[in-house]
Amino acid sequence: MALESKLTTMREAMARHVPSGSMVLMGAQLEQMIPFAAGHELIRQGRRDLTLVGPISDILFDQMIGAGCVSRVMAAWIGNVSAGVGYCFRRAAERAIPHRLDVVDYSNFTVALALHAGALGVPFMPTYSTLGSDLLKKNGNLREFSSPVSEERLVAVRALRPDVAILHVQRSDAHGNAHIWGSLGVAVDGARAARKVIILAEEIVEPDVIASDPNRTLVPGFLVAAVVHAPWGAHPSPVQGYYNRDHAFFSEYHEQTRELAHFEEWLTRWVLRPAGREEYLNLLGAARVEGLGVKNHAFSAAADFGY
Amino acid sequence: MATRSDAEIAARGYAFSELMVAAAAREIADGEIVFVGMRLPMLAFLVARRTHAPHAVGLFENGVIRETPSPELLYTMADPPNLRGATQCGQMLDVMGLLQQGRVNAGFLGAAEVDRFGNLNTTWGRRNRETQRLPGSGGACDIACLARRTIVLLVHDRARLCERVSHVTSPGYGSGNGWRHAQGLPDFSGPSAVITTLGVLRFGADGEAYLASVHPGVSVEEVLANTGWTLRVGDELVETIPPDEQELAVMRELDPNHFWTR
Numbered sequence: 324m325a326l327e328s329k330l331t332t333m334r335e336a337m338a339r340h341v342p343s344g345s346m347v348l349m350g351a352q353l354e355q356m357i358p359f360a361a362g363h364e365l366i367r368q369g370r371r372d373l374t375l376v377g378p379i380s381d382i383l384f385d386q387m388i389g390a391g392c393v394s395r396v397m398a399a400w401i402g403n404v405s406a407g408v409g410y411c412f413r414r415a416a417e418r419a420i421p422h423r424l425d426v427v428d429y430s431n432f433t434v435a436l437a438l439h440a441g442a443l444g445v446p447f448m449p450t451y452s453t454l455g456s457d458l459l460k461k462n463g464n465l466r467e468f469s470s471p472v473s474e475e476r477l478v479a480v481r482a483l484r485p486d487v488a489i490l491h492v493q494r495s496d497a498h499g500n501a502h503i504w505g506s507l508g509v510a511v512d513g514a515r516a517a518r519k520v521i522i523l524a525e526e527i528v529e530p531d532v533i534a535s536d537p538n539r540t541l542v543p544g545f546l547v548a549a550v551v552h553a554p555w556g557a558h559p560s561p562v563q564g565y566y567n568r569d570h571a572f573f574s575e576y577h578e579q580t581r582e583l584a585h586f587e588e589w590l591t592r593w594v595l596r597p598a599g600r601e602e603y604l605n606l607l608g609a610a611r612v613e614g615l616g617v618k619n620h621a622f623s624a625a626a627d628f629g630y
Numbered sequence: 631m632a633t634r635s636d637a638e639i640a641a642r643g644y645a646f647s648e649l650m651v652a653a654a655a656r657e658i659a660d661g662e663i664v665f666v667g668m669r670l671p672m673l674a675f676l677v678a679r680r681t682h683a684p685h686a687v688g689l690f691e692n693g694v695i696r697e698t699p700s701p702e703l704l705y706t707m708a709d710p711p712n713l714r715g716a717t718q719c720g721q722m723l724d725v726m727g728l729l730q731q732g733r734v735n736a737g738f739l740g741a742a743e744v745d746r747f748g749n750l751n752t753t754w755g756r757r758n759r760e761t762q763r764l765p766g767s768g769g770a771c772d773i774a775c776l777a778r779r780t781i782v783l784l785v786h787d788r789a790r791l792c793e794r795v796s797h798v799t800s801p802g803y804g805s806g807n808g809w810r811h812a813q814g815l816p817d818f819s820g821p822s823a824v825i826t827t828l829g830v831l832r833f834g835a836d837g838e839a840y841l842a843s844v845h846p847g848v849s850v851e852e853v854l855a856n857t858g859w860t861l862r863v864g865d866e867l868v869e870t871i872p873p874d875e876q877e878l879a880v881m882r883e884l885d886p887n888h889f890w891t892r
Contacts, residue, residue, distance in 0.1 A: 353692040353722075354708035378691075378722065379768060381706075402765035404668070405705040409765070416763035426763075428753060428799075431691050432726040432772035439723060451730060452772045455801035455813035457753070467814075476814035506692040506708040507721045561710050570705050621714050 326498035326530065329550045333599065336521050336549040337364045341487055343371045348438070348488040350380035351513040354404055355506035355563060356491040357383050358523050360556030363594045363603070366390040376485050378434045378509055381560060382576050385409030386594070388424060389586050395425040397464075397483070399434050405570055406577035411586060420583065428458050433465060433480045435509045440482035441516025447479035454478060488517035490542065491557045493564060494532070495524035499547025502539040504623075505563030514542045523553035525565045536626065555604055555612070566615045642846070644873050646827045647891040649845055650783055651677060651881055652873035653825045654738065657781045661685045662735035663728070665773050668707060669890050670783050671738030673881050676700075680880045689734065691769040693720040703885055726769075729776045732818050737777030739770050741784050743795045746859045747809075747837050748802025748821035750774060750782065751795035767799050774800030775815055779822035786826035792858040803837025810837075828853045830870055831861070838862065843870040 331339075341347060350357050362383045365373070372394045375384050379400040387393050388401075389411025402409040415424035429437070436448040449468075453459040454476065459467065464481040490510055495501040501522050503510060514520050520542060527550070533540055559569035559576075580586040597603040604612055639645050647670060654674035658664055660683040666675045676699045679686050688696045690707040695718040702711040713719055728734055741750040742764050752770055755762045774780050780802075784790055802821045803809055810820055824831040824839060832842040840862040841853055846869055854861055873881075885891055 352708065354706035355692070355710075398766070400766045400768035412765075413763050417761070428766050430767040430771040431722060431769040432729075435722045435726060451814065451816055452726075452775045454775060454815050455798070455804055455810065456771050456775070457798045458767060458771055505710070505713045505719055506694065507719060508692045508708075509722050511721055512723070561708070563710050563713055568705065568709055573705075617710075 328497040329499050330497045331549050333364045333551050336551050337368055340519055340521055340548050345486040346374040348376045348485040348513045348517055350377035351508050351510040352506045353379055353508040354381055355561050356557050357381055357560040358489045358491045359383055360553050360600050361489045361523055362387050366392055366594050378431045385411045388412050388415045390590055391421040397427040399429045399431045403573055403577050405573050410580045427462055436480040437483040438509050438512040438516040441484045442512040447481050449477040485517040487519045488513045489521045491523045494526040494528045495522045495550055496528055496530040496533045499544035499550045500533045500540055501542040503541045504539055511541050514546055519548040520546050522547050522550045523556050525554055525562055527552045556600055569615055644878055645891055648873050648881060650825050652877045653870055657823060658683045658686050658736060663687045663733055665689050665734050665737035665777055667738045673890055676884055677877050677880045681876055689725045691722055693722050693724055734777045736779045737773035738781050739773060741782055743790050743792050744782055744824055745792055745795045746839050747804055747806050748833060749795045749798045750800040751797045753797045753799045770800045776819055778818050781822055782824045784826055786828040786856050788856055788858045806837035840864045843868045845870045846872055
């Protein structure tokens with residue numbers, strides 16, 4: 324039986340599945356496979372009033388906040404991992420530029436537990452983490468309670484069910500059965516907690532490639548609403564086995580976004596002016612793209628699923 | 631972290647950031663399970679592995695468990711070299727579960743501010759009387775709550791080492807004297823050392839920090855003058871042991887351009 328193809332363009336996937344006001348999970352795999360191409364398309368389409376969810380996001384959340392797409396962020400860490408702070412996040416949190424931003428502070432573990440609860444279909448998950456912290460005092464989705472089975476106080480982390488999880492993966496079939504390897508972070512729970520999943524894949528492969536290694540199928544296609552072929556869509560973040568992290572790009576972003584006017588120039592150059600990822604890559608230049616490619620491939624041993 | 635002055639290095643043979651890395655490495659015992667973090671702690675973990683703690687196991691918040699050093703310098707824990715040859719690439723909950731079980735011996739953290747009871751702030755900072763929004767907890771609050779020992783690294787000045795942090799991102803000993811227990815935090819957990827650019831602070835049974843060692847060439851008076859509360863001086867105050875040749879060789883091999891130890 325041929326499975327329904329969900330292949331579509333980035334423009335169409337974002338237009339159809341991520342309206343203004345959505346709660347969107349991005350950056351689930353931490354510093355790898357961050358869906359920059361999707362975030363840039365949302366900026367170009369002028370999305371507003373988004374709630375961003377993720378443990379950390381490196382500079383993608385900073386860009387979307389600076390572009391005015393975001394009214395609330397529910398995350399553990401917002402900045403530039405290798406370079407330091409995110410200036411757009413700071414401007415928004417400190418001075419409401421470009422507008423007011425509601426920041427709901429989590430820790431990494433409590434983001435993971437919120438998505439795990441969502442994935443399990445229960446209202447909360449318990450933890451000892453955040454006891455005694457100001458995160459617990461200020462984040463209404465973290466509530467202290469007494470354990471019903473022991474003499475302990477714990478924190479109930481309220482389930483999160485994002486409207487959509489945007490995941491960048493190594494390969495997927497047209498139905499959305501997706502292989503991810505390397506840095507998983509909260510991607511598996513994130514895909515199950517979300518009401519919809521959009522897969523951005525470096526490669527679109529035949530279903531039998533995916534079915535040959537089902538342990539690596541971390542997102543089953545029936546959860547997926549759209550599949551986009553998005554080679555280099557995670558740049559400047561890395562994709563294991565496809566390309567490396569463009570460390571210089573993160574440093575340059577740090578230097579070039581310190582002042583609001585400079586951020587606006589950066590945004591025009593790298594996001595608003597390029598119509599899509601192909602023009603973005605042209606802007607990056609063939610030599611830089613080539614330099615980020617995998618130099619030493621390291622294939623895993625084949626696993627025998629025979630019987 | 632600390633400013634790397636060529637004159638200073640020529641005179642001493644090492645930068646204070648390199649001394650901090652060596653001091654941090656010595657907090658790791660062989661065979662221990664360590665929540666590594668990035669920047670100086672990452673280097674410290676690699677130095678420990680290559681010197682006195684060859685069987686230390688590194689955990690990373692993206693779900694990675696490593697028993698061998700990454701083949702290249704890392705800028706983030708999810709850089710491709712950190713995944714190649716890893717023991718396991720699991721999910722965040724896998725490593726956080728080990729942490730919550732009490733199986734993680736040591737966790738390393740940076741901070742914008744630390745106070746006399748080891749509470750950390752990485753959420754709202756104060757610079758030149760302005761309030762600055764900082765990136766937030768990441769996994770720091772989780773590590774501070776759940777690791778058996780938490781080791782903090784930061785630059786030593788009066789603004790950063792303050793009487794009371796303005797925001798408790800990651801709890802230390804709270805207000806001291808049984809505070810952690812009263813909050814419900816695991817009894818096995820809590821801050822163990824604060825390694826600064828001037829010395830090393832440890833904590834008494836009452837949860838208050840004391841000066842345990844000063845770095846070579848630093849006076850106790852200098853430490854006290856740069857601390858935002860009246861810091862107690864330990865009865866057995868010592869001088870921090872400088873990095874030895876082997877430790878310096880490892881950190882310079884791993885970070886040849888001093889990206890992290892500038």
